[in-house]
Amino acid sequence: MTNKVPDRASDAMMRRMPAYYRQLRDLEALGFIDLSSKDLARRMNLTDSQIRHDFNAFGGFGRRGRGYNVALLRRSIGDILDINRPHDVIIIGAGNIGRALAQYKGFPDSGFRLKAIFDSDPELVGKKISGVKVFNISSLSKYLAKSPTDIAIICTPGDKAQALVEPLAAGGIKGIWNFAAMDITAPPQVVVSNVHLTDSLMMLTFRMHEKEVLEENKSWVSSDVESKP
Amino acid sequence: MTNKVPDRASDAMMRRMPAYYRQLRDLEALGFIDLSSKDLARRMNLTDSQIRHDFNAFGGFGRRGRGYNVALLRRSIGDILDINRPHDVIIIGAGNIGRALAQYKGFPDSGFRLKAIFDSDPELVGKKISGVKVFNISSLSKYLAKSPTDIAIICTPGDKAQALVEPLAAGGIKGIWNFAAMDITAPPQVVVSNVHLTDSLMMLTFRMHEKEVLEENKSWVSSDVESKP
Numbered sequence: 001m002t003n004k005v006p007d008r009a010s011d012a013m014m015r016r017m018p019a020y021y022r023q024l025r026d027l028e029a030l031g032f033i034d035l036s037s038k039d040l041a042r043r044m045n046l047t048d049s050q051i052r053h054d055f056n057a058f059g060g061f062g063r064r065g066r067g068y069n070v071a072l073l074r075r076s077i078g079d080i081l082d083i084n085r086p087h088d089v090i091i092i093g094a095g096n097i098g099r100a101l102a103q104y105k106g107f108p109d110s111g112f113r114l115k116a117i118f119d120s121d122p123e124l125v126g127k128k129i130s131g132v133k134v135f136n137i138s139s140l141s142k143y144l145a146k147s148p149t150d151i152a153i154i155c156t157p158g159d160k161a162q163a164l165v166e167p168l169a170a171g172g173i174k175g176i177w178n179f180a181a182m183d184i185t186a187p188p189q190v191v192v193s194n195v196h197l198t199d200s201l202m203m204l205t206f207r208m209h210e211k212e213v214l215e216e217n218k219s220w221v222s223s224d225v226e227s228k229p
Numbered sequence: 230m231t232n233k234v235p236d237r238a239s240d241a242m243m244r245r246m247p248a249y250y251r252q253l254r255d256l257e258a259l260g261f262i263d264l265s266s267k268d269l270a271r272r273m274n275l276t277d278s279q280i281r282h283d284f285n286a287f288g289g290f291g292r293r294g295r296g297y298n299v300a301l302l303r304r305s306i307g308d309i310l311d312i313n314r315p316h317d318v319i320i321i322g323a324g325n326i327g328r329a330l331a332q333y334k335g336f337p338d339s340g341f342r343l344k345a346i347f348d349s350d351p352e353l354v355g356k357k358i359s360g361v362k363v364f365n366i367s368s369l370s371k372y373l374a375k376s377p378t379d380i381a382i383i384c385t386p387g388d389k390a391q392a393l394v395e396p397l398a399a400g401g402i403k404g405i406w407n408f409a410a411m412d413i414t415a416p417p418q419v420v421v422s423n424v425h426l427t428d429s430l431m432m433l434t435f436r437m438h439e440k441e442v443l444e445e446n447k448s449w450v451s452s453d454v455e456s457k458p
Contacts, residue, residue: 012240022428198336205379208404
């Protein structure tokens with residue numbers, strides 16, 4: 001089975017891959033062996049053909065007439081997402097978000113190993129959060145030189161974030177997950193994900209509003225029908 | 230100008246709306262008056278036609294030959310996202326994530342007003358976080374009965390989340406933003422957004438891996454070319 005990354009996976013398709021992965025991991029833990037695309041579709045609120053289309057884009061994982069093997073499919077999607085191998089991670093900024101992420105149990109479950117936390121507050125340096133040592137931010141480059149690291153999670157105030165990119169890139173970091181309130185840019189060899197928590201909240205109010213509008217239209221239609229002789 | 234919600238806005242399009250909104254808010258603050266779809270496209274790493282297509286789905290906001298008025302466009306997209314009016318919000322669970330969200334400056338900027346925090350820890354009850362009072366979780370229903378609230382943000386441990394849905398729905402909550410490590414379901418009148426922080430991290434490793442594969446292919450191609458006589 002070859003898992004090719006398609007030339008141009010749609011954004012929406014790629015966003016579904018982690019959800020497939022979680023769903024399959026849960027099903028595997030529950031003891032499921034085989035699964036039809038129909039079953040998977042029902043569990044994920046998608047259509048049967050959407051799922052087959054998504055998987056075909058990666059070379060297809062199905063066996064004619066037998067559906068999917070849950071463990072194999074989980075592993076294949078894990079390969080695509082590249083989470084079947086561990087990633088070493090550091091967190092920069094031990095404020096509330098940094099602490100929350102340091103203690104987030106979902107990360108170690110997906111192979112993300114938190115190796116160090118960095119902060120500029122002398123009261124925090126030397127202490128441990130979630131069993132992980134807090135280093136002085138001034139030692140970041142020295143740390144990266146001797147401890148190759150895949151991903152840096154930036155949880156500093158917005159105005160401190162961009163200045164971190166140069167030492168992180170120079171230190172061999174390949175991905176930055178940025179929770180600071182200001183977007184950052186990085187050299188081409190570093191992948192950046194700027195997280196916008198408000199976007200998710202705006203999507204929620206959009207859907208709340210959409211539901212309200214639909215309800216209003218519905219009642220308008222039914223009162224219109226009722227008013228007819 | 231009518232801002233209709235299209236019958237079936239694509240998921241990807243809807244995900245772009247908050248990004249448009251943020252971009253336009255920034256441009257408005259910088260004093261921009263008019264903007265071409267080309268300028269907006271360049272700033273957002275999208276294509277010109279993608280932007281026109283997105284906006285046309287909502288009835289179009291452009292004036293022939295003059296591009297977009299930044300303030301009007303921001304307002305129109307704000308109407309679609311329903312963030313031009315304030316939303317009252319409560320947070321349930323004052324652990325690290327709950328505290329981090331309580332202090333997140335992006336929320337008040339978008340009209341999300343944190344009115345109360347709930348927790349079961351007697352040491353926290355009565356205290357204030359970010360100027361907002363922490364109430365005992367046992368008083369949740371009483372609070373909602375006298376303080377109509379739009380959105381509840383659940384930041385409890387995973388196994389406590391689902392049990393909150395019934396009192397929240399009965400109390401008139403219309404949207405739940407769930408950060409607990411377990412997905413919840415809610416009655417049809419309540420919109421739920423289950424947040425999966427690991428999904429975002431998996432998308433990052435996917436893109437890191439994709440870049441790696443592309444680089445490998447590139448070096449393979451060039452060495453192949455070089456080996457030719």
